[in-house]
Every structure is written in structure tokens, then in C-alpha cells.
Amino acid sequence: QPTLKERLAALIPQEIENVKATRAEHGKKSFGPVIVDHLYGGMRGLPALIWDGSVLDAEEGIRFRGRTIPECQQFLPKAPGGSEPLPEGLFWLLLTGEVPTQEQVAELSKDWAARAAIPEFVEELLDRCPPTLHPMSQFSLALNHDSAFAKAYSQGISKKDYWGPVFEDSMDLIAKLPNIAGRIYRNVFGQGKLPVIDPAKDYSHNLATLLGFGDDEAFVELMRLYITIHSDHEGGNVSAHTGKLVGSALSDPFLAFGAALNGLAGPLHGLANQEVLVWLRKMQNSIGENASDEAVREYVWSTLKSGQVVPGYGHAVLRKTDPRYMAQREFALKRLPEDSLFKLVNQVYTIVPDVLFEAGKAKNPWPNVDAHSGVLLTHYGLTQMEFYTVLFGVSRAFGVTAQLIWDRALGAPLERPKSYSTASIQKMFVNK
Ligand code: NMX
Ligand code: MLT
Numbered sequence: 059q060p061t062l063k064e065r066l067a068a069l070i071p072q073e074i075e076n077v078k079a080t081r082a083e084h085g086k087k088s089f090g091p092v093i094v095d096h097l098y099g100g101m102r103g104l105p106a107l108i109w110d111g112s113v114l115d116a117e118e119g120i121r122f123r124g125r126t127i128p129e130c131q132q133f134l135p136k137a138p139g140g141s142e143p144l145p146e147g148l149f150w151l152l153l154t155g156e157v158p159t160q161e162q163v164a165e166l167s168k169d170w171a172a173r174a175a176i177p178e179f180v181e182e183l184l185d186r187c188p189p190t191l192h193p194m195s196q197f198s199l200a201l202n203h204d205s206a207f208a209k210a211y212s213q214g215i216s217k218k219d220y221w222g223p224v225f226e227d228s229m230d231l232i233a234k235l236p237n238i239a240g241r242i243y244r245n246v247f248g249q250g251k252l253p254v255i256d257p258a259k260d261y262s263h264n265l266a267t268l269l270g271f272g273d274d275e276a277f278v279e280l281m282r283l284y285i286t287i288h289s290d291h292e293g294g295n296v297s298a299h300t301g302k303l304v305g306s307a308l309s310d311p312f313l314a315f316g317a318a319l320n321g322l323a324g325p326l327h328g329l330a331n332q333e334v335l336v337w338l339r340k341m342q343n344s345i346g347e348n349a350s351d352e353a354v355r356e357y358v359w360s361t362l363k364s365g366q367v368v369p370g371y372g373h374a375v376l377r378k379t380d381p382r383y384m385a386q387r388e389f390a391l392k393r394l395p396e397d398s399l400f401k402l403v404n405q406v407y408t409i410v411p412d413v414l415f416e417a418g419k420a421k422n423p424w425p426n427v428d429a430h431s432g433v434l435l436t437h438y439g440l441t442q443m444e445f446y447t448v449l450f451g452v453s454r455a456f457g458v459t460a461q462l463i464w465d466r467a468l469g470a471p472l473e474r475p476k477s478y479s480t481a482s483i484q485k486m487f488v489n490k
Pocket of ligand 1: 102325326327328330362366367368369370371372373374375419420421422426427428
């Protein structure tokens, strides 16, 4: 059976031809007008990027290479005795559009485990970080690494071969993230010495072990689901787009992903998973546990009236409940239906959309992925909410690197859109 790299090597020439043909036939066709509001409005809805790995539909949610989350849960290989998809399979799917065999996935687990060690200087760097430095800042700092791509570039590698060392860097990067994340977790939250990776275990199992939860099969399954659903969300979200943009300057995958992580660390993006837990805890402190619907509603209104957003709700593209929220909700219903925080998350779900709708500003009053992830982690004992976005970051590496590999394989050019000044817009449309 071919390895992932062999499979990619076979697919890339076909895809180069496919893109050429698509551009020859449709290259000069228009998507419609660009209007001035696109420039001022965060480019919402502006067609601007190509990424085949995943596509987001406003009503239906994400599809990874055409497959919904329930389909991925059904078709992707699982660990023996497990019921959640292995993220190794998702990475294969993102890169090739194909569902790998159980053996191919096992080979990928082994390959990542073999690449997992981090350089000593990174260990020292992390050990010297004060625990007060946010885990996400430590995470992006630790990504400094010798890059096969940067080395090959300095030695004059031909453009058509870029994807090979970018693939190797991406594999190294993904493989090393559990050790980096585990070290940060243990340093910051004083959880004892870091154990070593077991080459016989899958990626999520090893990550769980490094965090101290490897003996809890339910937590390991949660990690498999968590990484799968957080991996990618088409090309336009802040982290995926940042990775693509920085990669387009031929910055190596470690630099490009570091930049992506810095975007993920913002409260309107990945940090929202931390913000949700902070907000829920503040609510409990303010109105008590087992509060009435009326008290919760009042609290939501007080958040809005103080000019803050309700974290975990709304989305730039989605207009329905995020299927990633639903996948986590189903996991909770199956495994922790009596958890008191889960009950609060459910109660909030019945109240916030109505309030946001009544407030009349948010285009999407429904919950996104971040509204549900913290309660699951908390249930299993990972209660340090400042760490939650690091786990989102480990997962997002799968999508960002898959995109970097394909961008270099297809010869994607430097990204350089045009910016305008308000004065130039006023001049352009005078008397029109
Ligand atoms: N609570 C309060 N106000 C909101 C919310 C919310 N959850 N969502 C949107 N709005 C407001 C938004 O701030 C804006 O107000 P203003 O006109 O005063 O600037 C208005 O509604 C229109 O915004 P939208 O067009 O609906 O949303 P946009 O595409 O600009 O932003 C988010 C999308 C996700 C940034 C926004 O919904 C939000 O801030 N949500 C809370 C933070 C969050 O959960 N982020 C995580 C998203 C998922 N992820 O992982 O990245
Ligand atoms: C994501 O997963 O990247 C978020 O849902 C944000 C987005 O898609 O814009």
C-alpha cells in the first residue's frame, strides 16, 4: 500500500493539469461585483481563495473533501475498540481526498511518533518561560525549528520540487506538537514530569498521555474527535488564511503555522473556547449554580449591554448551529449527560439564540464549535481553560499544513491584494 507521500506524488501532476484546465476554461469569468463594503467589512463573503481540503456551507457547516462530520465519523478508520475517527485518517483525507486503510493510518501514527521528539533548545526555551506567559504565546514561540524547506531553498531547490520538503516539515511539525503542548501544560500548571511518546499508540493517545490523561479511554476518544473536527474550516478563517498568506512568501511551515497560531490566539477566533469557560464560570459566580432560565437570560443581556460579545455564539459564515457543536453535544449526551456544566451549556443553548435574535445585531445567533469544547475537557479533569486554545492549535495544524503542501505543489503565488484609501474611493465614485 502506498504511503501518504507516494500517494501525493501520484496525485499532484493530475491536479496541476486540472487547475490549468480550470483556469483555461473559467479563468476570466466573474463571481460578481466587488463592492466598497467588502473593503470596509472584513471582506466577508468575498470570493478570494482556493482550498480543496474543506468547504463551509452557511447552512450545513463544514465538509472535509466533500464529507460531513457524521460521514467522517462513519468512514474514517478508528482505533481498535474506539468509535471516533483517528485524526491521522482526516489528515490523509484532507491531503488526498481519499479514505485511507487501517494500515495506512497505522503507518502514519508510527511515522509521527518517530518524529515526535523536540530539540533540546525548544525544551529549554519552554522551561524558561514564566508560567504567567499565556500558553498560546509559548506555543507559537516554540515552533522555531530547522526547516527542510528553508534549507532546500537556500540550496537552490527548483520550484516544482517545493512540496517535498514542505511535506517533510509539515509531518515534523504535526508530530512535534504533542510534545510542545504537553510540556507547556506541565510547566504552566505544574502537572509533573513529561512522559515519553509510545510509538505503538496513535497520535491522540500519545497527546492524551503527555497531558496526563492517557489512561482515560474516554478522554483519548475525545481527543480523536476534537482534533478531527477542529482541523480545518475552509481557507478563509483567520488561522488558515494567515498560514496560507505567510506561506505564500515561502516562509517555511514552522513560521507560517506560528503566524496562524497567533491569529488563533485572538478572542474572536480560537481563544473563544477559553472565553466561553471564563464566561460560564463568571455567570455561575454571579447568579449561582442551577439558576433559573430567567436569571440566565438576564445575565446574557447584561453581557450584551456592557458591550461584550457572548463567546461561542455567532459566526462569520455559518447561519445555523455549527455541526462541530452538535458532534460535541452528541459526545456529551452519550458520555456525560448528568454533568452539571453540560446542563448549563444546554440551558444557555436554549436561551442565547433568542436573546441575540432579539438584540438584532448578530447575523448568526447560533452556537459555534467553541461553545461546547471546554465543558468536555473540564469534565475529564482538564480544567485549565487558558490551555484550551493550544488544543485547538494542535488540531488546526492539520488543515494549515495540508493547505501549505498543496499551495507549494500547485505553485500558488505570493498573496498580494490591493488596498485603497477612503480618499481614493471617494474620488473614484464621485458623481456615480
Ligand atoms: N455576541 C454579541 N454580539 C455579537 C455576537 C455575539 N456572539 N456575534 C456577533 N455579534 C455582533 C458583532 O459584534 C457585530 O456588532 P457591531 O455591528 O456592533 O460591530 C454584529 O453583531 C454583526 O456581526 P456579524 O456580522 O454577525 O458577525 P461577524 O462576522 O462580524 O463576526 C464572530 C463573527 C464569530 C467574530 C462574532 O459572531 C463573535 O464575536 N462571536 C463571539 C466570539 C466567538 O465565539 N468567536 C469564535 C468563532 C469560531 N472560532 O472558533 O473562530
Ligand atoms: C474556525 O474554525 O476557523 C472558525 O469557525 C472560524 C471561521 O471559520 O471563520
